[in-house]
Amino acid sequence: MSELRISGLHVEVDTESGPKAILKGVDLTIRSGEVHAIMGPNGSGKSTLAYSIAGHPKYRITEGSVTLDGVELTELTVDERARAGLFLAMQYPIEVPGVSVANFLRTAKTALTGEAPKVRTWVKDVNVALERVGLDGSFAGRSLNEGFSGGEKKRNEIAQLELLNPKFAILDETDSGLDIDALRIVSEGVNRYTAQADRGLLLITHYTRILNYIKPDFVHVFVDGRVAEEGGPELADSLEIEGYDRFVKAVKADA
Amino acid sequence: MAAPVMEAVEALESHLHPTPSWELADHPLPSGREEVWRFSPLRALRGLLTDGGPTGENLEWATELPAGVSFDPISLEAARELAVEAPIDRVSALAAANASYAARLTVPAGLELTDPIVVNGAGVAGSSVAEHLVITVGAHAKATIVLRYTGTTTLADKTDLVVGDGAQVNFVSIQDWDSEAVHGGHHSVLVGRDAQVRTVTVSLGGKVVRLAETAKFAGPGGSLEQFGLYFVDAGQHIEHRLFVDHNAPHTHSNVDYRGALQGQGARSVWIGDVLIRKVAENISTYESNKNLVLTDGCRADSVPNLEIETGEIEGAGHSSTTGRFDDEQLFYLRSRGISEDEARRLVVHGFFADIIRRVGVPDVEARLMAAVEKELEIIVGNPVGVETTRAAGAAL
Incomplete structure (x- = not known):
């Protein structure tokens, strides 16, 4: 049993007019075997949460902690966090010209496990993982994300999720911009990952649509840099009907 | 309709492309303030600029x-007859004038080679x-021709590549000098009608490498691709000055x-210049230069130029x-567990692989x-001064 615990997390970014607080005290605990969905309007800080946990240098943690099985992640480098078992599927995966998907995956797998994967089985594993998300084998030889469509980039993120198989995965709006077929394929990949039952998932999304395919155990409504309400899957259903207005208004009334 | 090519090749007043001439007197000793010399380390090049320099x-x-x-060796006069054009700078003028004899590499018309031709100058x-x-x-x-330089010397170089009609040529020059070599010169390419020429200029070694590459x-119908890669280490000066003269219609270039x-x-x-002459209708051209600065204390100058005399073209651009x-x-990369060093290595590797794969x-x-x-x-x-994450102290 593993645990990713976010406590009192405050994060700011530098803007032209000085530092700006984005996260204002986030508390959230994810245990292996659990699927958590974070939903919220644009600008509520959902992506900031994802990138802060992963260690993006743009985001400065001013208060609070993130621990994975008791290890303080905020004191680790980006790659150390990944090696501790964290994975972030990005909303806008980065293009890296000249670095093939196969080379990238082999380098990552080697870094994560401490030994190079066996060549014969690994090539097959990569091809299987790519094909399962609807990317043909030629993608292994292509430059990482370069010239991929938006949907292909997201599929590639999920192929990585399955191959690298981290303890905890954060999916940052993986569903955004996907057509219904791609959404289904991506969701199936995510469900294969969670079906192992000993992995934790934090699904960040703007839309309830993906929750038709991936069933969350917990839903957190994220507004203005903190969790405004928590509940089970039924909370997502009410969001589908009511939208975020109620929560946004409540936060404004508090302010 | 496009005018015949020969009519169009008028002299152009431009500081970017000096008038070619075999006469040394037409290429006076530079002061360093000239546009074409202002980026160059004249002191380090001195041995290439004085009369008594290259022997x-x-x-x-x-x-x-x-x-x-x-x-084969050929006479200097024969080399002048065959050359693409006269020298455009003093170094190449001295190269052509002071050589004891010239050399000619001949690929006869119609010969289709599978193995590369390798010429190594030590x-x-x-x-x-x-x-x-x-x-x-x-024709x-x-x-595929690989011209590789090794060892240590002070070299004034004039190289002409004359490609016949319809020919397909890969010309790779590798400046793989030892660290004290000084190499200045002028490489000229003439792309035949409907010929396809790809040049790859690789500058790795040497104290100073300064190459003017003109084409x-x-x-009509010729296609020219010019790729270059260079790796500049401490104290090295590597300079490439490109000039593509679109003097014929329906031609293509990519740098x-x-x-x-x-x-x-x-x-x-890196100085890039593409001239699209009036006659050069329906051409397309693009030139690009990318520099990756890995540490403090480096300097990269990059100046792309485009001179357009006709708007009747398919496309022209630079970056x-x-x-x-x-x-x-x-x-x-690091978010997938790859260490910072390894990630840097991958990125640099990819930066070059991205161009090498197009060769x-x-x-x-x-x-x-x-x-x-x-x-x-x-x-x-x-590297010192390269930003890292807030917790980078723990990385190494």
Whole structure:
């Protein structure tokens, strides 16, 4: 049993007019075997949460902690966090010209496990993982994300999720911009990952649509840099009907 | 309708492309303030600019010549007759004037080669060499030519590549000098009608490398791709000055040079210029230069130019970028567990692999990747002054 615990997390970014607080005290605990969905309007800080946990240098943690099985992640480098078992599927995966998907995956797998994967089985594993998300084998030889469509980039993120198989995965709006077929394929990949039952998932999304395919155990409504309400899957259903207005208004009334 | 090519080749007043001339007097000793010299380390080049500089000494040539290909000494006069154009600067004028004899590499018309032609010129320490090399590739021939420089010398170089109509040529020049070599020169390419020419200029070694690379077309339909890569280490000056003269209609050119710099005093200069003459209707051209600055203490100058005399073209553009590592690329790779050093290595590797894979000649690609791997071994640790994440102290 593993645990990713976010406590009192405050994060700011530098803007032209000085530092700006984005996260204002986030508390959230994810245990292996659990699927958590974070939903919220644009600008509520959902992506900031994802990138802060992963260690993006743009985001400065001013208060609070993130621990994975008791290890303080905020004191680790980006790659150390990944090696501790964290994975972030990005909303806008980065293009890296000249670095093939196969080379990238082999380098990552080697870094994560401490030994190079066996060549014969690994090539097959990569091809299987790519094909399962609807990317043909030629993608292994292509430059990482370069010239991929938006949907292909997201599929590639999920192929990585399955191959690298981290303890905890954060999916940052993986569903955004996907057509219904791609959404289904991506969701199936995510469900294969969670079906192992000993992995934790934090699904960040703007839309309830993906929750038709991936069933969350917990839903957190994220507004203005903190969790405004928590509940089970039924909370997502009410969001589908009511939208975020109620929560946004409540936060404004508090302010 | 487009005018005949010959009518269009009028002299153009431009500081970017000096008038070619065989006469040394037409190329006075530069002061360093001239536009074409202002980026260059004249003191380090002095041995290439004075009358008594480059001598009739020669490089030690070694060749691998497939059947049908010849490599022979020729007279300076014969070389002038064959040349693409007269020297455009003092170094190449001295190269052509002071050489004791010139050399000609001949690929006869119609000869289609599978194996590359390899010509290796080795310098001997303490020598000062003038070389004029003319490469002629006959009509409809197919060849890959690798010209590699090794050793240490001070070389004034004039190289002409004359590509016949319909021929397909890959011309790779590798400046693989030892660290004290000084190499200045002028490489000219003439692209025959409907010919396809790809040049790859690789500058790795040497104290100073300063190459002017000019190209023009003998008729319509020609296609020219010029790739370059350079790795500049501490104290090195690597300069490439490109000029593509679109003097014929329906021609195509693409220039893509990439460099990485590391170490105190590493200096690169890239000047690109494309001239689209009035006659050059329906041409397309693009030139690009990218520099990756790996450490503090480096300087990369990159100046793309475009001179357009007709708007009746398919397309023309250029771009230039110089920067440190892309933080987002590093973050992405590191978020998958890859260490910072390894991520940097991957990014630099990819930066060059991205261009090497376009060379399209497996043998050459393998050589170039090997050269990049060798340079990558030099990249160490965490370069001073390059931003890292807030917790970077724990990384190493």
